[in-house]
Amino acid sequence: MIDQAIYRRFNHTVASCFVIYFLFPEFIFGYSRIYLVFLFWLGIILIEYFRLSGSFVLDGMRDYESKRIAGFVWFASGTCLIFTFYEMGVFPEIFAVSTIIMASFVDPIIGEFNKRYGNVYGVFAGLISSIVIYQLIIGVFFYAIIGGLVAVLIERPKFNWLDDDLLIQIFPILAMTIFYFSGLGPDIQTSIEAMK
Amino acid sequence: MRFTKFYISVLYFVVIITSIIFYLNNYYIIASLLIAGNVLPGYKLALSVVEND
Numbered sequence: 303m304i305d306q307a308i309y310r311r312f313n314h315t316v317a318s319c320f321v322i323y324f325l326f327p328e329f330i331f332g333y334s335r336i337y338l339v340f341l342f343w344l345g346i347i348l349i350e351y352f353r354l355s356g357s358f359v360l361d362g363m364r365d366y367e368s369k370r371i372a373g374f375v376w377f378a379s380g381t382c383l384i385f386t387f388y389e390m391g392v393f394p395e396i397f398a399v400s401t402i403i404m405a406s407f408v409d410p411i412i413g414e415f416n417k418r419y420g421n422v423y424g425v426f427a428g429l430i431s432s433i434v435i436y437q438l439i440i441g442v443f444f445y446a447i448i449g450g451l452v453a454v455l456i457e458r459p460k461f462n463w464l465d466d467d468l469l470i471q472i473f474p475i476l477a478m479t480i481f482y483f484s485g486l487g488p489d490i491q492t493s494i495e496a497m498k
Numbered sequence: 499m500r501f502t503k504f505y506i507s508v509l510y511f512v513v514i515i516t517s518i519i520f521y522l523n524n525y526y527i528i529a530s531l532l533i534a535g536n537v538l539p540g541y542k543l544a545l546s547v548v549e550n551d
Contacts, residue, residue, distance in 0.1 A: 304502065305546040312539040316509045318532055319516040325523060361502045399528065407535040438527050498524045 394492035
């Protein structure tokens with residue numbers, strides 16, 4: 303049996319590759335690329351439906367996920383929400399890309415540090431890594447601090463009806479977007495083209 | 499188990515292809531982040547698969 307914890311972590315970090323969506327052409331075979339997001343989300347929901355109904359067993363699931371919605375569904379839902387709001391013009395592209403990458407990496411980092419060194423180190427590791435990722439992509443320390451702080455703060459509380467895989471994406475990007483559009487945050491290049 | 503191994507190899511493939519595409523489009527920071535973030539869990543998982551064999 304392969305190491306289930308490592309398998310889960312790798313699945314989580316590979317989710318960073320979802321950002322390839324931003325390089326897709328706007329229309330695919332004449333249809334807007336947002337339909338691809340709906341199809342993908344529908345596929346995830348179908349897999350989860352059959353998993354919960356016992357049709358098959360997926361590797362890497364936690365024990366408590368046998369009777370409730372699994373983390374991968376929450377993560378995919380969060381990413382699909384970001385894609386949808388980005389297409390609607392709500393979330394700037396640079397925030398969307400950085401948040402998806404941040405959430406994919408920081409959640410496993412916090413989990414691993416919590417397990418090995420305790421919760422305090424987990425919080426610090428999460429904070430530092432999220433700020434570094436945001437700073438590398440956005441390049442503005444103000445947003446890196448805001449995004450990193452919100453990501454770590456929202457990861458801590460545990461809810462029965464919501465998962466941190468969703469919250470760690472939605473809340474940081476929401477906070478940064480509010481600061482940006484309200485004018486409280488500094489002006490930035492919102493397209494990832496600026497990173498070239 | 500056979501399906502899991504196939505699925506893991508697809509994941510490796512996705513990471514490599516995505517990183518290459520970002521690199522070729524001159525998004526060096528994103529490409530580097532994708533590689534840096536996946537290399538350690540990917541390596542650990544590969545070790546686990548080999549040990550399992």
